[in-house]
Amino acid sequence: MTVLSINLNKVALLRNQRDIDYPSVTGMAKIALAAGAGGITVHPRPDQRHTRKSDVYELSKMLREEYGAPIEFNIEGNPTEEFMQLVADTKPEQVTLVPDDPDQNTSDHGWDIRTNKDRLKEIVDRLHAQNARVSVFIDHDPDVALAAAEIGADRVELYTGPYYECFFRDDREQVLSLYKSTAIAARDSGLGVNAGHDLNLDNLAHFLQAIPWTDEVSIGHALTADALIYGMDGAIKAYLAEIAKK
Numbered sequence: 592m593t594v595l596s597i598n599l600n601k602v603a604l605l606r607n608q609r610d611i612d613y614p615s616v617t618g619m620a621k622i623a624l625a626a627g628a629g630g631i632t633v634h635p636r637p638d639q640r641h642t643r644k645s646d647v648y649e650l651s652k653m654l655r656e657e658y659g660a661p662i663e664f665n666i667e668g669n670p671t672e673e674f675m676q677l678v679a680d681t682k683p684e685q686v687t688l689v690p691d692d693p694d695q696n697t698s699d700h701g702w703d704i705r706t707n708k709d710r711l712k713e714i715v716d717r718l719h720a721q722n723a724r725v726s727v728f729i730d731h732d733p734d735v736a737l738a739a740a741e742i743g744a745d746r747v748e749l750y751t752g753p754y755y756e757c758f759f760r761d762d763r764e765q766v767l768s769l770y771k772s773t774a775i776a777a778r779d780s781g782l783g784v785n786a787g788h789d790l791n792l793d794n795l796a797h798f799l800q801a802i803p804w805t806d807e808v809s810i811g812h813a814l815t816a817d818a819l820i821y822g823m824d825g826a827i828k829a830y831l832a833e834i835a836k837k
């Protein structure tokens with residue numbers, strides 16, 4: 592079954608607008624998990640515009656102390672030394688390597704793995720030594736999936752921004768077929784397949800029907816906006832219902 596991992600960045604963004612701890616990032620994580628979410632994702636950026644380092648420490652502590660079975664905790668980011676220290680301290684189940692520059696508005700591309708091969712392999716080895724599963728954020732390109740296997744990654748995360756952009760266009764199925772070819776290349780190389788960025792209640796089921804072996808989708812922006820309408824519990828259940836359509 593595809594795991595729904597809720598990205599709490601946008602909860603943190605709202606929290607940061609006032610000097611009060613409301614909405615609570617850890618509190619929203621608890622509601623999401625109680626509603627059936629299978630994991631928690633955060634992407635702490637260097638400028639701490641939303642998820643702060645303190646949130647990551649508090650989430651790690653809460654998930655470890657308040658949940659018997661391990662909860663899929665996924666930390667995303669560019670593997671700077673500061674990021675690697677945060678990951679070493681908080682010991683997430685999964686680390687998703689994302690090539691974002693500090694001043695990027697949001698994630699908008701996957702890794703050029705072959706150009707960064709030596710750096711990424713060293714990072715993967717360091718994370719494996721901490722027993723973290725490593726996922727690499729990639730574009731829909733089968734060759735890049737093969738490169739991810741060459742550096743020892745455990746999974747790829749398909750950057751689904753272009754899928755979102757084409758969803759109501761005539762070339763949707765052509766674009767989706769390249770995502771499927773990339774996912775097949777990953778699977779055939781022994782890699783798991785995650786997906787994320789701009790997935791929503793309109794486009795999620797169709798993506799999973801094309802790639803039903805997707806291990807995890809991480810969703811934050813649209814799901815948080817939907818929670819303003821349906822509540823977090825209702826939003827989680829709506830996304831789980833879309834996942835169940837695959």
Ligand SMILES: CC(=O)[C@@H](O)[C@H](O)COP(=O)(O)O
Binds near residue numbers: 636696811
């Ligand atoms: C990697 C990715 O596509 C998202 O997980 C990313 O976390 C979105 O970042 P913002 O929430 O800062 O837009």
Ligand SMILES: NCC(=O)COP(=O)(O)O
Binds near residue numbers: 632748787788789810
């Ligand atoms: N890896 C994708 C993610 O965590 C959330 O992306 P989005 O749903 O906020 O676009």
